[in-house]
Amino acid sequence: MVACVAGRTPNSDNTLAMNAPYNFSPGPAMLPPEVIEQVKNDLPEWKWKGVGQGASIMEVSHRGKAFEALIAEAEQDLRDLLAIPSNYRVLFMQGGAWGQFAMVPMNLLRAGDTADYLVSGGWSKSASEEAQKFGSVNVLASSEWVGYTQVPDETTWLRSANPSYTYLCSNETVYGNEIHALPPTTRSPLIVDASSHFLSRPMDVSACGLIYAGAQKNVGPAGVTMVIVRDDLLDRAPTAIPTVFHYQHMAATKSLFNTPPVFSIYVTALTLKWIKSQGGLAEMERRAIVRSTMLYDAIDASKVFTAPVARADRSRMNVVFDSGKEETDAAFVKFCEARGLMSLKGHRVRGGMRASIYNAMPIAGVEALVAAMREFEANL
Template sequence: MARVYNFSAGPAMLPEPVLSRARDEMLEWRGSGMCVAEMSHRGKEFMSIAAQAEADLRELLAVPSNYKVLFLQGGASTQFAAIPMNLLRGAASADYLNTGSWSKKAISEARRYGQVHVAASTEAERFTRAPGQDELTLSDDAAYVHYTPNETIEGVEFPYVPDVGDKPLVADMSSTILSRPIDVSRFGLIYAGAQKNIGPAGLVIVIVREDLLGQTLPATPTMLDYKVQADNDSMYNTPPTYAWYLAGLVFEWLKGIGGLQAMGKINARKAELLYKTIDDSGFFKNPVEPASRSWMNVPFTLANPELDDTFIKEAKAANLTTLKGHRSVGGMRASIYNAMPIEGVEALVGFMQEFERKHG
């Protein structure tokens, strides 16, 4: 079997040049006599790999110098606790926007550490759009405002960055980071699990403004204290070295294709092609309001849900895999992250049109 087009929501496809490099360097990284996974994290070889990865990420996202970039573990779900623990900073409450399944998880965990004011919710509309700026009911005493720019499960993406005045804006960018340029200075903290657009699962990146560090809740585990991690360059203990290295290879690949401006154009074309196919069809349907449609995660349903299994099966036979929708939503979902080439989306679109002709 050849390599497939894998539409998994994460862990997801990695760029083939990255995998080839990793394969070629598996037994020995550049004359070091060892695999990167075997290197002491405090040795000069790994330190250079780690520093280069951070520098490349900073360059890609144009991270201002008053932000720390942390390479941590535990996924976004661990950050759901770490964020209130680090950012409540004496305040009793925080504002959260409720725009999908991952927002809800973040809210539920934050409630264990402080009060959560839901400053907007689209739950009554089954999370089929992002709320507008004028719908946000921000509170004066909130320590920060949290939102999920792209909801992986519902396929809803904010078409704008909320204006939250002088409050720190906190964003779970797990499924959108690096998909296009962003203005980091608009945010107090950005976090992202790696397993969609960064690298393998087991790494989570936190980009945090320095003035927000250093005032944690008393029960905060030392490993979840951003200041401790920042002061130790993410090496308070042994970091996930091999995942960090693979992320670095992804950053290098992104730079090679022209950075986020170029990547954003490719992603826009991929998303446009897929949504147009869905909208032009009488057979496939995406429930999300067009202005809020995700570039990365495209859920869609078939006119006849009894054909779902046939769709999955025939798609797999055509080397198009992991298209089943999340159990909470049903139908299909095509995740088309950075590493999914336009050829993969073209193949999917061709398959969908053929499927409609055959079964529609």
């Protein structure tokens, strides 16, 4: 891993001080410049542990010793970062989080049983609808009626008697709410879609039956989805589901049953090393708190913009805000783009603005956004 990139100097927080453009995209999202630099170096010929492989990473066999070693090391790095207990398997799968919306019920929803879903945003709503194709779904609670500006309080959840599992999305990317503390272990396994805040903070894996996350926010490019699943759940799946969707089969073949997304796994492996080199998840969390506090404080102090999500449920990764006026929001997005602050337009179903500030976003990027907000407001 390179220590420094030409033209970019390290910040006090050891991220690289980058000048604009800053990419606030919700995903695929910004990757650490050190990772991009390493990819650039490796592109003509991939070197594994200093040994040239005679081809780029996009051209090597996934059955080769070097790639098998890479995927094993990526798994170990993920295990180290999250302190994953030994009775959990790590899978690198395809199909994105939408694939998991289907694979979770396919593998875990027992015939004739119900699964409990918490609906705290569009992603958990879609997951609950997808699960209905496979069996019965009970919505524990939904905050749709308040535009997902809060996470339904646990005291309001209507649990079913003996659900196959309890499902939630711990960070709703579109509406910008985050579950900061997972509910205490329920009698049924807890299934967590952690896609948009995965590896931004430590997580108690042992409190969950299964956690999954698409790589393309905090960990890598699109194309690979990490699944962490407890051993005892692997036996649940009926045999008559497609082999590539079968957790047990993917675990037995170490995610190498068929051709995996080699390039995405390689970049993910580099990003996992980057996170480790920066101080691990405690440091990622510290930076996320600094970035998000800075931005929410600026919005709360603004006379033009407001952040609608209840303070206790605000996401540290996806900061949603607006002015209440479509034309002002559009003008602000344009104003920011002219300053190299990119992809701030909110999701099409939500409108307004959304600043996605994942692990790779330097604090300088948030400072630039806050400065733009103040300048815009002063010019109104």
